[in-house]
Amino acid sequence: MSSASPRFVVVGANHRSASLGLRDQLFVDDSGVADFLVGLKARGLYEVLVLSTCDRVEVWAGHHDGDMATSLICEAYGARAGLSPAALAGQLYTHVGEAAVRHAFAVASAMDSLVIGEPHVAGQVKAAHRLARDAGTCGPELEAVLQAGFACAKRIRSETHIGEGPVSIAAAAVQLAGDLHGDLSHCSGLVLGAGDMGELVAESLMAAGLGRLSVTAPRASRAEALAHALNANVVAFENMREALAGADVVVASSGGRAVLVTSEVVTAALKKRRRKPIFLVDAGIPGDIEPAVNRIDGAFLYDLNDLEQVALEGRATREQAARSAWTILDDEVSLFLRGRAARVAVPAIVALRQRFEETREAVLAESHGDADAATRLLIHRLLHAPSETMKSVAAEGADWQHMEKTLRTLFRLD
Structure with a gap:
């Protein structure tokens, strides 16, 4: 990309760079995207x-000045979170x-996700694309x-097995869940938090016929957004204990520093359920459910590592797929950048062709149909200005070797 062309810029915060608290402050739900973009x-x-x-939370932008774009995006983040640039420094990344x-x-290909290869990430990028177009x-x-x-x-999904494990x-x-409860259509589910992996598990449960689903989260707007996406009910977070007692399947995916579900909470829920078992999935990173829950009769707790052991034949297969995927990604980046760089030459090529065409038409008019005279005159006209320029450059001692090359x-x- 030349400096005269728009430069692509990304400024954001993710699960590696920033705290959950800051990500919550920066979060923009779908209903607020238009105003934020405006x-x-x-x-x-x-x-x-x-x-x-x-x-x-990331802003992707095209701008002729990368530094200026970065500054403008950081200002918008600061205004949204009510924080100074100094408070944001160190928790935002810029590319x-x-x-x-x-x-x-990498984001669109799910290579920068908590769980590499999750296909719903591409859907999130497409949704952001649609909102920006709107x-x-x-x-x-x-x-x-x-x-x-x-x-x-698409190429990574078709040429590697990267999506098989996480899916x-x-x-x-x-x-x-089906092994424990049988027909899921008679079961109810509860999602705690609004993490991406929890959403994926909840979507799969609904697709498998789960009868009812409710969502709760410490931040009400997160719960409402996820409930809307899953066509589920919203439960106030302060009523989480009661909701958990009524759930056959619980998916926790907050990833905050505090444990959301303790062994005491689960014990109380099982007592209300008259010991009817609960299947719990801890999809949070770090975990949202106290590991001691697994020692309670009637509670069946699985975290992401447990599910991977059930689902994957081995880490080696996924690691090999990831290496292949990164090779494809780097090839695609290089191909894209070469194509963009080549477009810089297009205006000059168009101008050169136009000049040649104008010269050809003038020579044909002057030669009166004499092909030999026309071609000789055409060569002379086309080479005259370049020849004079080359002689001048060589005579003045300029960088003739570079020009000759x-x-x-x-x-x-x-």
């Missing part, structure tokens, strides 16, 4: 989208140019990166 546009970012999930493109491809902030630079990123994700984590949860490369004289 605010960024008012600051001077005309090509921009926001990707806001439990695990990450510009090639690094930003690689990051975007808000009128998806310009050509952003569109080009997105389409290339989606193509990269089967949710399938393993469904299978184990370029000339021989252009016309393949060697």
